[in-house]
Amino acid sequence: MNLLMSVSRNPLVLGLAVALALSGCASKNSLPNSPGELGLAANGAVPGSQQDLTLNVGDRIFFDTDSSAIRTDSAATLDRQAQWLAKYPNDAVLIEGNADERGTRAYNLALGARRAAATRNYLISKGVSAARIKTISYGKERPVAVCDDISCWSQNRRAVTVVRGASS
Amino acid sequence: MSLYRKDNQFPASRAVMAHIRLRRAAVFWAVFGHVLMASLTLMPGTAHAVVEIDITKGNVEALPLAITDFASKDDIGAKIAGVIADDLKRSGLFAPINKAAFIQKITDPNLSPRFEDWRVINAQALVVGRVTAEADGRLRTEFRLWDTFAAEQLIGQQFFTQPENWRRVAHIIADAIYEKLTGEKGYFDTRVVFVSESGPRNDRKKRLAIMDQDSANLRFLTQGDDLVLTPRFSPSRQEVTYMSFANGQPRVYLLQLETGQREIVGNFPGMTFSPRFSPDGQKVIMSLEQNGDANIYTMDLRSRKTTRLTNTTAIDTSPSYSPEGQQIVFESDRGGRQQLYVMNADGSNQKRISFGDGSYSTPVWSPRGDLIAFTKQSGGKFSIGVMRPDGSGERILTTGFHNEGPTWSPNGRVIMFFRQPAGAAGPQLYSIDLTGYNEERVQTPEFGSDPAWSPLLK
Numbered sequence: 001m002n003l004l005m006s007v008s009r010n011p012l013v014l015g016l017a018v019a020l021a022l023s024g025c026a027s028k029n030s031l032p033n034s035p036g037e038l039g040l041a042a043n044g045a046v047p048g049s050q051q052d053l054t055l056n057v058g059d060r061i062f063f064d065t066d067s068s069a070i071r072t073d074s075a076a077t078l079d080r081q082a083q084w085l086a087k088y089p090n091d092a093v094l095i096e097g098n099a100d101e102r103g104t105r106a107y108n109l110a111l112g113a114r115r116a117a118a119t120r121n122y123l124i125s126k127g128v129s130a131a132r133i134k135t136i137s138y139g140k141e142r143p144v145a146v147c148d149d150i151s152c153w154s155q156n157r158r159a160v161t162v163v164r165g166a167s168s
Numbered sequence: 169m170s171l172y173r174k175d176n177q178f179p180a181s182r183a184v185m186a187h188i189r190l191r192r193a194a195v196f197w198a199v200f201g202h203v204l205m206a207s208l209t210l211m212p213g214t215a216h217a218v219v220e221i222d223i224t225k226g227n228v229e230a231l232p233l234a235i236t237d238f239a240s241k242d243d244i245g246a247k248i249a250g251v252i253a254d255d256l257k258r259s260g261l262f263a264p265i266n267k268a269a270f271i272q273k274i275t276d277p278n279l280s281p282r283f284e285d286w287r288v289i290n291a292q293a294l295v296v297g298r299v300t301a302e303a304d305g306r307l308r309t310e311f312r313l314w315d316t317f318a319a320e321q322l323i324g325q326q327f328f329t330q331p332e333n334w335r336r337v338a339h340i341i342a343d344a345i346y347e348k349l350t351g352e353k354g355y356f357d358t359r360v361v362f363v364s365e366s367g368p369r370n371d372r373k374k375r376l377a378i379m380d381q382d383s384a385n386l387r388f389l390t391q392g393d394d395l396v397l398t399p400r401f402s403p404s405r406q407e408v409t410y411m412s413f414a415n416g417q418p419r420v421y422l423l424q425l426e427t428g429q430r431e432i433v434g435n436f437p438g439m440t441f442s443p444r445f446s447p448d449g450q451k452v453i454m455s456l457e458q459n460g461d462a463n464i465y466t467m468d469l470r471s472r473k474t475t476r477l478t479n480t481t482a483i484d485t486s487p488s489y490s491p492e493g494q495q496i497v498f499e500s501d502r503g504g505r506q507q508l509y510v511m512n513a514d515g516s517n518q519k520r521i522s523f524g525d526g527s528y529s530t531p532v533w534s535p536r537g538d539l540i541a542f543t544k545q546s547g548g549k550f551s552i553g554v555m556r557p558d559g560s561g562e563r564i565l566t567t568g569f570h571n572e573g574p575t576w577s578p579n580g581r582v583i584m585f586f587r588q589p590a591g592a593a594g595p596q597l598y599s600i601d602l603t604g605y606n607e608e609r610v611q612t613p614e615f616g617s618d619p620a621w622s623p624l625l626k
Contacts, residue, residue, distance in 0.1 A: 066505075068460065101588070104529040104543050104572055105397060105618065106442035106455065107499065107506055109418070110462040110483040113439055117460030136418065137439060137457070141395055146369040148569075148590040 048088040050163040063157040068114040082126035094162045097137040100153035112137030119159040230263035238297035251338035255356040260606030286316040355577035359622040361399040365615035383611040401622045404449030434467045455485040477515035497531040521559030536580035565604040586617040
């Protein structure tokens with residue numbers, strides 16, 4: 001549980017694990033032996049991939065209680081996402097809106113949708129084509145941090161940008 | 169509780185009407201593989217006195233009664249008596265007397281009991297019965313309810329059924345006793361559909377499940393591949409509406425219980441959620457989310473026509489019809505926080521009814537029409553409460569870390585809901601009397617949430 005939590009809280013751990021796996025594989029076969037030789041970014045992420053977005057840009061933003069307003073720190077993350085999406089125009093994304101567990105089920109589904117929509121609208125305002133962005137809400141059904149205080153609730157009130165590959 | 173007697177005439181047509189009712193039940197259940205054949209006979213003689221419980225008061229003192237093991241060749245008679253006793257005891261209105269205190273052993277339930285033997289242990293009422301096998305393999309169950317102090321028979325009925333339906337016979341008998349002694353319809357011959365949850369909190373597997381109201385005969389309706397939420401019973405068919413994330417598309421579905429066939433309700437351009445049937449079973453009312461706003465729609469299940477009822481840039485959800493179908497209660501945060509609103513069935517005349525501290529959500533109209541149950545969030549606590557449809561008379565029934573999602577027993581007497589404790593454990597189902605007394609855990613094999621009570625199985 002602790003490992004799971006640390007992975008989900010800290011994308012860097014996930015990135016390192018990926019990098020180690022990749023380099024281990026490469027050295028065993030005496031093939032290209034560094035992320036650079038593999039055409040990867042310094043931390044091992046394939047440019048334009050989910051790992052790249054998660055590690056080098058930031059894949060998620062957080063919200064205040066019962067709010068879908070884009071906070072200043074979130075706006076900075078979304079600005080980077082918009083720039084990144086401009087660099088990889090073939091990528092489509094799914095924005096997953098989530099709520100913490102301190103609400104009722106139907107309302108939280110709608111609140112997650114409202115957060116996903118606010119995120120999508122912000123990205124569109126920064127020049128990302130609306131056709132590239134879909135949204136979904138999981139309400140309070142997918143908490144990443146599980147405890148009964150603000151430290152967890154604040155991590156669960158989130159919108160996560162998920163790369164879906166080439167847009168159609 | 170006040171115990172009193174009054175003159176009462178048995179309606180002459182009672183047995184006939186009950187007979188018709190149960191014949192209809194036979195058809196209803198045939199599609200489900202539970203054929204129930206029943207016929208009723210009244211014993212000769214007319215009752216002149218009736219033992220009754222006054223359940224209009226707050227804390228009802230349970231009525232002591234004796235439920236004897238039904239005579240039978242095997243243990244089926246004792247099992248049926250046990251289910252009847254458990255049903256009545258769980259209601260909080262009856263106190264079945266410990267069998268060890270019984271003086272008379274009932275060997276022939278067709279003979280008048282020795283009333284003084286039952287009066288002396290303060291059994292206000294006595295239930296006796298017999299179970300025998302018919303030549304065709306069916307189970308024949310007879311029972312009689314006696315008023316021990318008036319020395320009168322109150323009910324005498326018999327049922328024929330396949331042996332595997334013995335629990336249903338017990339629930340029908342418990343309902344008959346409940347109705348006779350309280351004057352209200354029972355709710356024991358009913359089922360509950362809910363979400364069965366397993367696994368860690370950040371990776372919960374959720375499956376739709378259905379069981380009898382006493383937790384027996386549990387059956388899973390989905391296998392846990394897709395996230396499923398908020399199942400609700402059809403008032404008229406063996407059908408459930410619920411929300412599923414199948415194929416990554418969060419939508420409202422219909423599920424036929426007898427065939428397992430499922431379909432998406434309507435062709436909406438966004439997430440549909442929080443479904444519920446209209447009282448006639450012909451419509452599903454639900455929310456549609458588009459670009460972050462949620463509004464309330466209905467879909468007519470015959471014509472497939474959809475109708476928009478609200479038009480806001482807020483979250484309008486959790487719609488629930490009044491029992492006559494004329495009005496709808498729902499929650500909306502159009503005023504800033506979640507509050508309860510009532511509107512006409514065509515969407516006109518939307519009026520806020522909740523004005524207390526905190527926020528109000530998940531309203532459900534009582535089958536009796538006189539109350540609306542809700543979830544209330546206030547001061548970091550989640551409560552279950554009721555208020556009148558005009559918003560007056562708010563009463564909180566239970567408060568704690570997280571109580572949510574009330575559903576009514578079909579007689580409007582009991583509310584079931586789920587409770588999420590703080591910590592790693594998952595949610596559990598509970599029931600509570602309308603008075604706020606007699607809170608009981610509803611047993612489920614896994615964690616449980618989103619309960620919905622079926623109508624009385626007609």
